Amino acid sequence: MGLSKHRRLRRREEFRRVLRDGNRARDALLSITAADNGTPDSEPRYGFAIPKRVGGAVTRNRIKRRLRAIVNQTDHPRGWDYVIYAFPAASDATSERLAQSVETLVKRLRSGGRNRRTEQRARGPR
RNA sequence: CGAGGCGGACGGGCGACCGCUGCGGGUCGGUGCGAGCCGACCUUGUGGAGGAAAGUCCGAGCACCAACGGGCAAGGGCGCCUGCUAACGGCAGGGCGGGGCGACCCGACGGAAAGUGCAACAGAAAGAAUACCGCUUUCGAUGUGGGCUACUAGCCCGUUUUCAUCGAGAGUAAGGGCGAACGGGUGCGGUAAGAGCGCACCGCGUCGGCGGUAACGUCGGCGGCAGUGCAAACCCCGCUCGGUGCAAGGCCAAAUAGGGGGGCGUUAAGAUGAUUGUCCGCAUCAGCUCCCGGGUAGGCCGCAAGAGGUCAUGGGCGACCGUGAUCGCAGAUGGAUGGUCGCACAGGGUUGGCGGUUGAGGGAAGAAGGCUGCGAAGCCGUAAACCUCGCCGCGGUCUGGACAGAACUCGGCUUAUAGUCCGCCUCGCUGA
RNA sequence: GGCCCGUUCGUCUAGUGGCCCAGGACACGGCCCUCUCAAGGCUGAAACAGGGGUUCGACUCCCCUACGGGCUA
Numbered sequence: 001m002g003l004s005k006h007r008r009l010r011r012r013e014e015f016r017r018v019l020r021d022g023n024r025a026r027d028a029l030l031s032i033t034a035a036d037n038g039t040p041d042s043e044p045r046y047g048f049a050i051p052k053r054v055g056g057a058v059t060r061n062r063i064k065r066r067l068r069a070i071v072n073q074t075d076h077p078r079g080w081d082y083v084i085y086a087f088p089a090a091s092d093a094t095s096e097r098l099a100q101s102v103e104t105l106v107k108r109l110r111s112g113g114r115n116r117r118t119e120q121r122a123r124g125p126r
Numbered sequence: 127c128g129a130g131g132c133g134g135a136c137g138g139g140c141g142a143c144c145g146c147u148g149c150g151g152g153u154c155g156g157u158g159c160g161a162g163c164c165g166a167c168c169u170u171g172u173g174g175a176g177g178a179a180a181g182u183c184c185g186a187g188c189a190c191c192a193a194c195g196g197g198c199a200a201g202g203g204c205g206c207c208u209g210c211u212a213a214c215g216g217c218a219g220g221g222c223g224g225g226g227c228g229a230c231c232c233g234a235c236g237g238a239a240a241g242u243g244c245a246a247c248a249g250a251a252a253g254a255a256u257a258c259c260g261c262u263u264u265c266g267a268u269g270u271g272g273g274c275u276a277c278u279a280g281c282c283c284g285u286u287u288u289c290a291u292c293g294a295g296a297g298u299a300a301g302g303g304c305g306a307a308c309g310g311g312u313g314c315g316g317u318a319a320g321a322g323c324g325c326a327c328c329g330c331g332u333c334g335g336c337g338g339u340a341a342c343g344u345c346g347g348c349g350g351c352a353g354u355g356c357a358a359a360c361c362c363c364g365c366u367c368g369g370u371g372c373a374a375g376g377c378c379a380a381a382u383a384g385g386g387g388g389g390c391g392u393u394a395a396g397a398u399g400a401u402u403g404u405c406c407g408c409a410u411c412a413g414c415u416c417c418c419g420g421g422u423a424g425g426c427c428g429c430a431a432g433a434g435g436u437c438a439u440g441g442g443c444g445a446c447c448g449u450g451a452u453c454g455c456a457g458a459u460g461g462a463u464g465g466u467c468g469c470a471c472a473g474g475g476u477u478g479g480c481g482g483u484u485g486a487g488g489g490a491a492g493a494a495g496g497c498u499g500c501g502a503a504g505c506c507g508u509a510a511a512c513c514u515c516g517c518c519g520c521g522g523u524c525u526g527g528a529c530a531g532a533a534c535u536c537g538g539c540u541u542a543u544a545g546u547c548c549g550c551c552u553c554g555c556u557g558a
Numbered sequence: 559g560g561c562c563c564g565u566u567c568g569u570c571u572a573g574u575g576g577c578c579c580a581g582g583a584c585a586c587g588g589c590c591c592u593c594u595c596a597a598g599g600c601u602g603a604a605a606c607a608g609g610g611g612u613u614c615g616a617c618u619c620c621c622c623u624a625c626g627g628g629c630u631a
Contacts, residue, residue, distance in 0.1 A: 004146070010460060047460060057180090057531050061464095065146095069465040072145070095466070 007072075009047030009081060018047070018083045025105045029093055031085040032105045040079035046071050050086045059091050063098075070099045076106055 009015055022035030037045065048067055050060045063086050076082070090098065 008460075012460080015460070049460080058529095061531065064460095065464055069145075073465090 007043055007045050009045055009083065014045075014081065015047055015049070015083060018081045022081075022083070023109055025108045026085075027101055027105060029087055029090045029098065029101045030105060031087070032102070032109065033083045033085075034106070034109045035081050037079060037081045042079055044076045044078060045081045047081070047083045048086075049083060050090075054086055054088050055091045063090050066095050066098055067102070070095065070102055074099075074103065074106075077110065082106075 009018070018035040019033055022033040024031060024033045026032065046068070048064050050063055052060075054060055054063065067084055067086075071082075071084075084102070093101075
């Protein structure tokens with residue numbers, strides 16, 4: 001299923017911020033990076049990064065659509081942004097396997113606490 | 127029935143639930159006197175990928191570069207003819223050449239007597255010459271037989287001859303040999319042997335007639351073979367091409383820096399300028415004057431009516447064109463057009479099931495047998511059960527859609543593509 | 559999205575139509591040398607991205623495809 005505009009990451013700046021400050025977890029299919037977006041009450045937002053080596057436009061669109069449908073059906077913590085990166089193995093995976101992958105990775109990120117890198121920088125000088 | 131050729135259509139269907147996005151409608155909020163504008167949400171409304179959307183290989187529209195102003199040169203592209211088209215390297219028809227029994231298919235198909243270059247190896251010789259073998263002939267040396275018929279013989283020529291061998295020279299491109307290629311071919315004449323040396327036909331060149339808009343075809347005369355191939359080698363000839371690309375370009379407008387635009391006018395010199403170079407021409411640069419926010423991030427426009435689709439009709443062999451009616455047909459921007467499940471239907475694989483088919487092999491010694499022949503021998507020639515493999519139908523079971531995603535828009539080309547359907551045509555076998 | 563390049567042994571490269579069944583270096587295999595290893599010597603295997611065309615002949619020239627890279631915000 002689709003995902004409306006305000007729940008997507010839509011700017012280069014937003015992608016850069018999440019990838020720079022977020023925590024990352026990955027398995028054979030996906031790599032998910034999550035970052036606190038500063039407004040705790042907002043719905044979670046998602047961005048997808050699927051490189052060309054995964055396949056042609058048809059394959060990449062299919063993965064993106066499946067991931068959007070999966071993400072729209074699950075409740076992730078509010079106030080976070082996610083960037084989901086796909087590996088080539090994801091092109092052969094079923095929707096069920098992708099959903100499993102997303103669930104375990106997000107769970108692992110939640111147990112990992114708040115943005116590690118932001119906290120480290122806050123403790124340092126400056 | 128089998129094998130094939132050409133052209134065309136489709137390329138997943140239905141349902142349930144959950145979603146995305148454009149447009150329309152509605153509600154609410156902000157702003158404004160207001161028309162309105164902006165934003166959020168809702169929606170029993172409506173639209174939402176392709177034949178290639180792809181590769182980015184050509185051609186255009188559109189936009190900007192002050193003016194796509196001219197000449198010369200360079201560079202790129204195209205290349206049988208005629209037409210179609212906005213244009214094209216595309217398409218249609220025709221010509222020529224090649225392939226196929228045929229339907230039909232394929233062809234970068236101008237010029238090699240304008241010039242330059244290249245043609246390895248082999249070979250005597252690869253571009254105007256060449257003699258390796260062979261053939262012929264002259265001279266010299268040595269030897270004495272040689273030819274024909276025929277089968278151990280005969281006939282003829284001759285003893286300054288003839289013939290053989292060797293050496294030296296000349297002629298010869300018919301034959302052998304070399305090679306991708308030796309530069310006309312075949313036949314007859316001719317000759318010491320040969321040769322376009324001569325003749326006929328074919329090819330080639332050239333001149334003329336006729337047919338055709340033309341490419342070209344055809345007929346006749348003349349020439350008498352000089353003149354090999356390669357231009358996807360340089361090149362010549364003809365035609366053609368300004369550059370950049372929607373990240374073009376325009377509008378609104380945080381930040382930052384101080385400038386930007388119009389008009390008049392000097393154009394003497396010089397400089398600059400844009401689109402490959404150069405020349406001419408042109409524009410700008412002085413000064414005066416008038417006007418003004420600027421334009422990055424971001425947003426909006428460009429951005430969906432166009433050389434448009436469908437149907438009918440008329441013209442044309444056709445590409446295509448005219449007329450009429452009718453339709454309204456995607457507009458995303460981290461990038462929508464989908465996700466999950468179910469049901470059928472094509473299709474494919476498999477099968478210890480059922481039924482059919484004799485298609486192949488075994489059974490089967492091509493036996494028995496028959497015919498021809500004096501004979502040796504040769505020719506003709508077949509049945510069944512059953513078994514194995516195969517094929518067809520039904521059933522079971524498993525599988526189950528190819529290539530692929532708009533990014534300013536069109537016209538083409540090229541490439542990828544499971545499977546299904548339709549029309550026309552060709553060849554073979556069989557039946558009526 | 560648009561515009562341009564490139565592809566030769568495992569790696570880096572040479573090769574401007576025939577002298578190239580493609581040369582060199584490093585790496586690899588075998589043998590010699592040495593007590594052994596290294597170095598050295600001898601020797602071997604190993605490539606024109608794929609398909610089609612032009613040509614007598616293609617790594618080279620032309621076309622298509624695949625892959626890789628660069629510029630453009």
